[in-house]
Amino acid sequence: MQVIKGAMLALVASAASMTTQAQSNELxxxxxxxxxxxALVEMSKEFETESGxxxxxxxxxxxxxxxxxxxELNSGGKLCDLLIGDSQWLGGSAENQHYVKLNxxxxxxxISMDDFAGAAVEAYSTWPKGTPNYWALPAMGDANGWFYRKDWFERADLQAEFKEKTGRDLAAPTTWDELIETSTFFNNREIDGNKVFGSAIFTERASEGITMGATSAxxxxxxxxxxxxxxxxxxxxxxxxxxxAGLEAYKELYKCCxxxxxTDSYMGEGLDAFKSGQVAMAMNWFAFFPGLVKDENVGGDKIGFFVNPAQNIAGSTLGGQGISVVSYTDNMDGALQYIKWFAKPETQAKWWSxxxxxxxxxxxxxxxxxxxxxxAGDFLTAMNQVKDFWQEPAYAELLAAMQKRLHDYIVADKGTAExxxxxxxxxxxxxxxxxxxL
Amino acid sequence: MAQAKSSILERSADKAAALTPARMSRSIKGLSDRAVAWWFIAPTIILLLAINIFPLIWAVKLSFTNYKANRLNAVVKDVGLRNYERILTDPDIWLAMQATAHFVFWTIFLQTLIGFALAYLIDRKFRGHAFWTTIILIPMMLSPAVVGNFWRFLYQPQIGLFNYIVTFFTGAEPSSFQMLGSVDLAPWAIVIVDTWMWTPYVMLICLAGLRSIPDYIYEAAEVDRASNWRRFWSITLPMALPFIMLAVLFRGIENFKMFDMVTLLTGGGPGSTTEVASITLKREAFEKWRTGYSSAFAIILFVAVFGLANIYVKALNRVKQR
Known part of the structure; x- marks a missing residue:
């Protein structure tokens, strides 16, 4: 009997150790x-080979x-060992101890944070903001930028007509006034037998779309x-x-073009509008730009890019994320190993490529x-002028309020901007x- | 024969008794019929308490606090009636209640009207009526998620069929109006979809009501040479009324908590034009994470629906007794 009991215990122990081993070998x-x-899935194969x-x-x-x-985080879930989370989540995730402090x-x-772009470190890693308390490694720099139909902008007839109407050359806009003017020029125009529109901008209500769009103005x-x-x-x-004035400008662009x-469009809808040849210009995150360049219909020589236009000052809405270790992970060592690998300059170079x-x-x-x-040049410019939404622990409430007020004003025509x-x-x-x- | 049956039963009972372990048998012997009945229903009652009553009591408790489900480490403070006061004085909440009332009123009105009319027609038992009944029932068999996405495409101003049909009849440019993006049209767009989907359900209930009216009453009316209108007004409508009222009750409760279809169609927009109470509640609870506040809002909605439904059921009972 004792022998059987001993054998069973050994079996249970070995099964438990196998489970732990299996867990520790996965992230x-x-x-x-x-x-x-x-792209990250592709790149991480290298980490799998290196680390096992x-x-x-x-x-x-x-x-x-x-x-x-x-x-998942609020319930202390163990789904994620590593999380590439939005910059606005930092405050809440740090204060609620969802993320591991990485100092x-x-x-x-x-690993020195001086090796990364300063604006990115502040936006994606630090809480409280600007202090040397790091909760993430900058993983994916991003900002809201613009792309346009370069082939349409280069047409001689359109250039001449634009020059005559506005007194300036038809080129990528550098201010919001120019952006609205250029959008209006293209709006409702017939190009290659299709009716086209000025620009596709963010108007989404449910998550963060209209806030990210309107703050770009x-x-x-x-x-x-x-x-x-x-x-x-x-x-x-x-x-x-x-x-x-900025909010009014965004509404003007929405109304005209x-x-x-x-009325409820975000990244996907904007890309669809551009790829289907419906719009002359569109705003979207830089993250999508590599895919757009490769697009068979509108990519290559047909597409151009520009940084978010300035007006009184230069400014771009920040996107992007840092990579954090979730404090509820069962594989802390493995997760930290991944961060170490990701921070290597050669990994970063491959990431960009x-x-x-x-x-x-x-x-x-x-x-x-x-x-x-x-x-690439526009990305560098954008990352040097980025501004982010509140990163407070209460960011979700703050964002929901802004979504409501902006959508009410811009799309539903309720009240004035003020x-x-x-x-x-x-x-x-x-x-x-x-x-x-307060 | 009866004797044989009873002896079989007795033998089976004896067999079962013999197979029951002695300890269990002793404890069962000491139980009354009432106690045995309680043992049988206890699992259901425990389940109900765990998944219905306990959460309700917990929600009531939370509604008096500032608890936020995304702040597990924060100190939970008792705020008394502050959440209730805030909700009842918040103009945005009242706008959501107005949007809900508009939606509930018009959907019920149209569904009852069209549903009863369809039931009345189907009840005529014309040739092929069974086929048409099946066709009419199709929309209510679809998932609200499918219906929401399907109508979103139909309402698309550039390629949507709905706009082209309107264009066919009015001559207006298809992209000159937006059913889901316009403040004036969006509330009606969701009323149209809900009516399209749920009128068959009202029709079914009304049809059951119409089929339950005994033929001899109509035969007596015919003997009395009552006109069609008189027969409809004095026999059909009063006798089908409890069924119609039941359909109104079911649809009223369902539409008061409407969420899925509106979310898929408009997401509560444009702005907050179609933000019905359940969407506001979801936003407060799971986007802003104001758990205490949203619990108070849920309690208010629960009391409102429960109270109105109770009043309505009493009225329904009075109609049935007439």
């Missing part, structure tokens, strides 16, 4: 489902990404979240005359970088009061 990385994620750790991937479509992953690990492994006009950073004094900043039915947006200085400062892709921004201040004040910050 699951969570991210959004989009082009760069496919099997990589699994959990990619969620963008509209559900925040809902799904934040639910000690960076020090021990000789508001930042260049001078919109700020606070008068003094960290003070939460929003009156006069959020609803400043410049902020109002969107394809019909684009495959279509990922590396922000390692070794990649960005390489003399050949600017010419490596038709949009009223929308005043209401936004009321909403945000309530959130910060609940947070005990």
């Amino acid at each position: 699951t990385l969570c991210w959004a489902a989009w082009d760069p994620a496919n 750790i099997k990589m699994n991937f959990e990619f969620t479509p963008w509209p559900n990404f925040a809902d799904r992953i934040l639910n 000690e690990f960076f020090d021990a492994e000789g 508001m930042y260049p006009y001078g919109f700020k979240y606070e008068n003094t950073p960290g003070s939460y004094d929003m009156e006069g900043a959020v609803n400043s005359a410049d902020a109002i 969107q394809p019909p039915g684009y 495959l279509g990922g947006y590396a922000v390692h200085n070794a990649v960005l400062n390489d003399p050949s970088f600017k010419d490596s892709q038709p949009f 009223e929308a921004l005043n209401l936004l201040i009321e909403d945000w004040t309530e959130v910060f009061e609940d947070e005990g910050k």
Whole structure:
């Protein structure tokens, strides 16, 4: 009897050890489902060979990404060992201890944040903002940029007509005024027998679309979240005359030049409008640009890129993410090993070559970088002028309020820009009061 | 024969008794019929308590706090009636309630009207009526997710069939109006889809009501030389009324908590034009993570639906007793 008991215990112990071993030899990385994620899968094969750790991937479509992953984190789920999460999640994930603080690990492994672009480190890694407390390694630099039908812009007849109408050359817009003017020029025009429209912009209501789009107009006009950073004094900043003008400009662009039915459109819809030849220009994240260059119908010589136009100042809406280790992981060592591998300059160089947006200085400062892709120079410019949404722990409430107020004003024609921004201040004040910050 | 049956039963009972372990047998012997009945229904009651009653009580408790489900480490404070006060004085919440009321009223009105008319026609038992009944029932057999996506394409201003049909009749440019993107049209767009989908359901219930009216009543009316209108007004409608009211109750409760189809069609937009109460509730609970606040809102909605349904059921009972 004792022998049987002993054998059973040994069997159970060996099964348990096999399970642990299996777990420790696997990692699951969570991210959004989009082009760069496919590049990461390809690149991670190298890590698998080097480390012997099997990589699994959990990619969620963008509209559900925040809902799904934040639910997972809030419930202490073990789905993700590594997470490439949005920059706005940093505050909440740091304060709620969903992410592992990486300072000690960076020090021990000789990973220096000085090796990465400063703006990217601040946006994707630090909480509280600007302090040397790192919760992520910058993984995917991104900003909102623009692309246009270069072949249409180069047509002599259109150039002549544009010159006659506006007194300037038909070229990629450099200010929001020019952007609206150029969009209006193309809107409802017949090109190659098809009716085309000015530009496809973000108007999505449910997640973050309209906020990311409208802030691309508001930042260049001078919109700020606070008068003094960290003070939460929003009156006069959020609803400043410049902020109002920026919001009005975005609405003007929406009203004049969107394809019909684009009242709830985000990344996918914008890309569809451009790829199907419906629009002359479109805004979208740089992450999609490598795919657009390769597009058979509108890519190659037919497409051009430009950085988000300036107005009073230069400004681009920040996208992109850092890679974090989820504190609930059962494979902490493996996850940290992946971060170490990802931080290597050679891995970062490969990341850029495959279509990922590396922000390692070794990649960005390489003399050949600017010419490596038709949009590389614009990406560098954009990353030097990025501005991000609140990264507060209460970011979800702050974002939901802005989505509502902007959609009400821009798409549903409710009230004026000033009223929308005043209401936004009321909403945000309530959130910060609940947070005990006001 | 009866004796044989009873002896078989007795033998089976004896066999079962013999197979019951002695310990269990002793404990069962000590139980009354009532106690045995309780043992049988106990699992169901426990399940109900666990998945219905406990969450309800928990939600009531949370509704008096500032609890946020995404802040597991934060201190939960008792805020008294503050959440309720905020909800009842929030103009945005009242706008959502208005959107809900508009949706519920018009869908029920149209579904009852068209559903009853269709049932009345089908009840005539014309040639091929069974085939047409099946055809009419198809929309309600589809998933709301399918219906939502399907109609989203139909309403697309550039390629959607709906706009082209309107163009055919009115001559207006197809892309000159947007059913889902217009503040004026979007509330009606979702009413049209819900009516298309659920009218067959109302029709079915009404049809059951019409078929339950005994023929002899109509025969008596015919003997009395009552006109068609008189027969409809004095016999058909009053006798089918409890069924119609039941259909209204079912659709009312369903549409008060409508979420899936509106989310797929408009997502509550443009702006907040079609943001019905359940979408607001979802946004508060799972986008803003204001768990305490959203619990209070859920309780208010629950009380409203429960209260209205109770009043309605009493009215329904009075109609049935007439």
